[in-house]
Amino acid sequence: MILNTNMMKKTDPQLSEEQFLTAILTLLSEILETLKKSPVNDMNYYDSADVKQLLNISDSTLHRLRKLNDIPHIRIGRKIFYPKSFFNNALKK
Known part of the structure; x- marks a missing residue:
């Protein structure tokens, strides 16, 4: 099922x-x-x-690297993730 944009915008008074x-539950x-x-490995x-x-x-060192923006990261909820491509490129140099 694809969620109708009208449903998300709540423009439909009905x-x-x-x-x-x-x-929302269907979409989730x-x-x-x-x-x-x-696959998890991907x-x-x-x-x-x-x-x-x-x-x-x-x-603490990892926290400092994040705070100084020396290492790219994203936060999803309470968990922090780091792109593998950043490390692969850094190791190639």
């Missing part, structure tokens, strides 16, 4: 809160199914534990 929540379920289908990101082990650094 759209109830229950219908809106149902549409589809995202979850897509994520389950992709992830293009390291998590903090991987980076600390790869660079042999501590939590």
Whole structure:
């Protein structure tokens, strides 16, 4: 099911809160199914534990690198991820 943009914008005055929540849940379920289908090894990101082990650094050093923007990262919820391409390119130099 593809979510109708009118549902997301809530421009349809007939759209109830229950219908809106149902549409959101359907969309989240589809995202979850897509994520389950992709192999774990194909992830293009390291998590903090991987980076600390790869660079042999501590939590505080990794935090300092993030704070100084010396290392690219994204935050999803409470978890932080680092693009593998950054490390692959750095190791090639």
